[in-house]
Amino acid sequence: MPATDPAIAEVSCLRYGEHEETARELAVDASLDVLEEAGLEGDELDSLFVANAFGMADKQGHVGPLISTAIGAPNVPSSTTEAACASASVAFRHAIAHVRAGMAETALVVGTEKVSHIDTMTATSYFCYGSDYFLEGGVGATFPGLYAAIARAHMDEFGTSEEDMARVAVKNHANGIHNPTAHFQKEIEIGDVLDSYEVAAPLKLYDACPFSDGAAAAIVTTEEKARAMTDTPVTVEASTQRGTIAALSEREDVTEIEGTQLAGQAAFEQAGVSADEVDLFEVHDCFTIAELVAMEDLGLAEPGKAAAMVREGQTKPDGDVPVNASGGLKSKGHPVGATGMGQIYEAVEQLRGEAEGPRQVDGAERVLTHNVGATGGTVTVNILGRGD
Amino acid sequence: MQVPRYWREQSERYKLVGSKCNNCGLRVFPRRSLCPDCRHESQGQMEEVRFEGTGELVTWTRVHEALSDRELETPYLMGIVELDEGPRVTAQIVDLDPEEVEIGMELESRFRKLGEASESGVVHYGYKFGPVVSD
Numbered sequence: 054m055p056a057t058d059p060a061i062a063e064v065s066c067l068r069y070g071e072h073e074e075t076a077r078e079l080a081v082d083a084s085l086d087v088l089e090e091a092g093l094e095g096d097e098l099d100s101l102f103v104a105n106a107f108g109m110a111d112k113q114g115h116v117g118p119l120i121s122t123a124i125g126a127p128n129v130p131s132s133t134t135e136a137a138c139a140s141a142s143v144a145f146r147h148a149i150a151h152v153r154a155g156m157a158e159t160a161l162v163v164g165t166e167k168v169s170h171i172d173t174m175t176a177t178s179y180f181c182y183g184s185d186y187f188l189e190g191g192v193g194a195t196f197p198g199l200y201a202a203i204a205r206a207h208m209d210e211f212g213t214s215e216e217d218m219a220r221v222a223v224k225n226h227a228n229g230i231h232n233p234t235a236h237f238q239k240e241i242e243i244g245d246v247l248d249s250y251e252v253a254a255p256l257k258l259y260d261a262c263p264f265s266d267g268a269a270a271a272i273v274t275t276e277e278k279a280r281a282m283t284d285t286p287v288t289v290e291a292s293t294q295r296g297t298i299a300a301l302s303e304r305e306d307v308t309e310i311e312g313t314q315l316a317g318q319a320a321f322e323q324a325g326v327s328a329d330e331v332d333l334f335e336v337h338d339c340f341t342i343a344e345l346v347a348m349e350d351l352g353l354a355e356p357g358k359a360a361a362m363v364r365e366g367q368t369k370p371d372g373d374v375p376v377n378a379s380g381g382l383k384s385k386g387h388p389v390g391a392t393g394m395g396q397i398y399e400a401v402e403q404l405r406g407e408a409e410g411p412r413q414v415d416g417a418e419r420v421l422t423h424n425v426g427a428t429g430g431t432v433t434v435n436i437l438g439r440g441d
Numbered sequence: 442m443q444v445p446r447y448w449r450e451q452s453e454r455y456k457l458v459g460s461k462c463n464n465c466g467l468r469v470f471p472r473r474s475l476c477p478d479c480r481h482e483s484q485g486q487m488e489e490v491r492f493e494g495t496g497e498l499v500t501w502t503r504v505h506e507a508l509s510d511r512e513l514e515t516p517y518l519m520g521i522v523e524l525d526e527g528p529r530v531t532a533q534i535v536d537l538d539p540e541e542v543e544i545g546m547e548l549e550s551r552f553r554k555l556g557e558a559s560e561s562g563v564v565h566y567g568y569k570f571g572p573v574v575s576d
Contacts, residue, residue, distance in 0.1 A: 178508045187450060190508055192555065194531050198519050201502035240556050252501040286443050302529040307500060
């Protein structure tokens with residue numbers, strides 16, 4: 054069987070924030086939305102890929118069959134993926150692989166998360182289980198603590214300042230105002246970030262993304278089928294995944310994430326394009342420092358130079374190198390197991406020219422998404438393009 | 442953390458035990474049965490070694506929100522220490538005020554209480570790092 058080029062026919066995204074529904078209900082809502090958009094019945098699917106990171110919060114594992122049953126497709130093969138904050142993009146990649154290999158013609162991918170019903174300390178612990186618990190969480194290194202260690206090392210090595218990081222938050226909040234799916238739709242100033250309370254020095258509350266509930270989904274199918282479902286399919290030019298040694302302490306350099314460098318290079322090679330040919334970068338900014346490090350690792354800036362690009366406004370939606378027009382994890386929110394699919398949703402909106410207000414990147418033809426599990430143990434990169 | 446799991450980790454936690462590759466000399470923490478550089482050539486050549494517990498601070502932070510399974514007084518300092526033998530260790534930094542902490546400073550390990558297992562009540566001990574005390 055010849056390899057088949059996969060495409061995205063439709064996407065859906067529930068507003069991120071606090072929801073009363075369970076993770077399971079959120080997944081069903083997002084799935085039904087995307088099926089309706091695509092004009093499909095559940096039993097027309099060949100595969101269902103579910104992503105969820107904190108299943109233990111609901112004392113429920115094996116959620117695949119619960120979702121498939123609820124969407125009227127109990128016999129469709131389903132599987133659930135957990136890769137910390139990169140769960141959804143890994144599930145998306147499984148769907149790509151299935152379609153490419155001819156194992157499925159049409160797959161539904163849905164990422165879901167519900168954290169607002171658990172206290173901050175428990176949520177902090179769940180996040181930490183995504184790192185190397187023996188070496189990190191077990192000695193008191195929380196998830197913000199690990200990114201703070203990256204930030205401190207970056208400041209020491211390159212002279213990055215707390216204001217440099219704060220500017221990332223200000224820019225992403227300015228974008229989030231125009232995103233109806235964003236958790237926060239609130240403008241902030243540098244002073245708000247610098248004056249917010251310390252979470253893990255040098256990171257403050259407004260350097261951190263929120264804990265969000267949410268779900269997002271996509272229909273992944275062959276280009277041919279996608280064209281039958283919509284006039285504006287989105288092509289998958291590259292979908293890559295690489296790893297990094299899980300524990301920060303075992304890495305040679307904590308100012309970079311090797312998995313991002315490798316997944317990025319592989320994605321540009323797979324798509325046959327350079328970073329200059331990408332119109333928007335949706336990167337994993339779980340903390341402000343993470344956006345700067347991602348820009349450097351993806352080759353958008355030399356090491357230590359990303360902050361200057363943010364300062365000069367180059368990363369705004371109307372700049373030369375737009376980054377996180379959606380508002381990013383910082384403002385759009387971070388429903389862990391749904392985040393990667395939320396990035397795909399934004400990419401499709403942008404490529405269709407349907408992003409609201411000034412967050413739309415003019416004439417976007419190609420969007421890169423970058424999703425990181427924990428501190429980089431898992432990294433995925435997708436390059437999506439207009440298929441119309 | 443469950444008691445049996447903790448028991449398995451005791452020599453690392455209590456004595457900073459790691460591995461030395463007798464093929465290339467690389468030292469790693471925690472213990473590994475394979476050298477990350479030599480791979481299959483290191484099979485059967487990994488020897489347990491106990492580190493001296495002295496090293497240099499690579500990066501650090503002050504954490505305000507602890508984990509639910511570690512009853513820690515917040516805020517506390519945490520950092521990555523590069524041991525004199527080469528490997529790096531993430532640990533709490535104690536006996537120092539934040540103003541005194543500097544990347545590159547010499548630190549040495551301490552044996553301290555890490556926290557209690559909430560269900561079993563078992564007290565967990567292990568390494569932390571503090572300023573070098575001259576003797």
